Amino acid sequence: PHDAAAFIKSQVRTIPDWPLPGVQFRDITPLLQRPKTLRVLIDLFIERYVEAKLDYVAGLDARGFIIAPIVAYELNLGFIPIRKIGKLPYKTVSESYALEYGTATVEIHEDACEPGNRVVIVDDLIATGGTMMAGKKLLERLGAVVVEGAAIVDLPDLGGSKLLRENGLPIYTVTDFP
Ligand code: PRP
Numbered sequence: 001p002h003d004a005a006a007f008i009k010s011q012v013r014t015i016p017d018w019p020l021p022g023v024q025f026r027d028i029t030p031l032l033q034r035p036k037t038l039r040v041l042i043d044l045f046i047e048r049y050v051e052a053k054l055d056y057v058a059g060l061d062a063r064g065f066i067i068a069p070i071v072a073y074e075l076n077l078g079f080i081p082i083r084k085i086g087k088l089p090y091k092t093v094s095e096s097y098a099l100e101y102g103t104a105t106v107e108i109h110e111d112a113c114e115p116g117n118r119v120v121i122v123d124d125l126i127a128t129g130g131t132m133m134a135g136k137k138l139l140e141r142l143g144a145v146v147v148e149g150a151a152i153v154d155l156p157d158l159g160g161s162k163l164l165r166e167n168g169l170p171i172y173t174v175t176d177f178p
Pocket residue numbers: 060061062063064123124125126127128129130131132160
């Protein structure tokens with residue numbers, strides 16, 4: 001898994017000054033593009049969760065939606081979408097969180113899972129942790145047990161993974177960019 005993680009890290013593309021000056025954007029699309037990187041990446045998540053007795057894999061809109069359903073399929077589980085506000089058609093529960101400027105809101109269908117279900121939340125990247133924290137709160141409001149938050153990339157200097165762990169959510173990331 002160490003070799004695999006190093007390989008994955010080597011294939012993340014860094015775009016300087018996007019979308020704003022001073023930001024080093026960590027682009028995961030090269031991991032999706034080639035069959036080898038996609039398989040090594042997904043296999044890391046499968047190894048991690050194959051024995052976890054999960055009921056669902058949840059994904060965060062939008063880039064979590066690329067990875068989470070592949071993981072769910074391979075584990076023979078269902079997938080739960082946690083969406084940006086205004087996209088889910090049935091009855092929803094919502095959580096707002098702070099962005100650098102303003103707020104964002106995410107939603108889940110109120111019948112997305114049952115109390116006591118064990119769920120992992122998957123996204124591409126953890127920055128401030130706000131999105132993952134909102135996802136945890138939504139699932140917990142439905143009575144789910146959020147077993148872990150998982151992402152390909154952690155940006156530890158932004159403090160999100162630390163904050164999430166301090167709030168009782170174990171975090172797994174394949175690699176990080178300090
Ligand atoms: C990005 C990323 C994570 C989130 C991480 O998504 O894909 O979901 O931000 O940031 P945080 O840890 O500070 O919450 P974004 O909101 O840009 O939406 P997108 O997936 O639709 O591009």
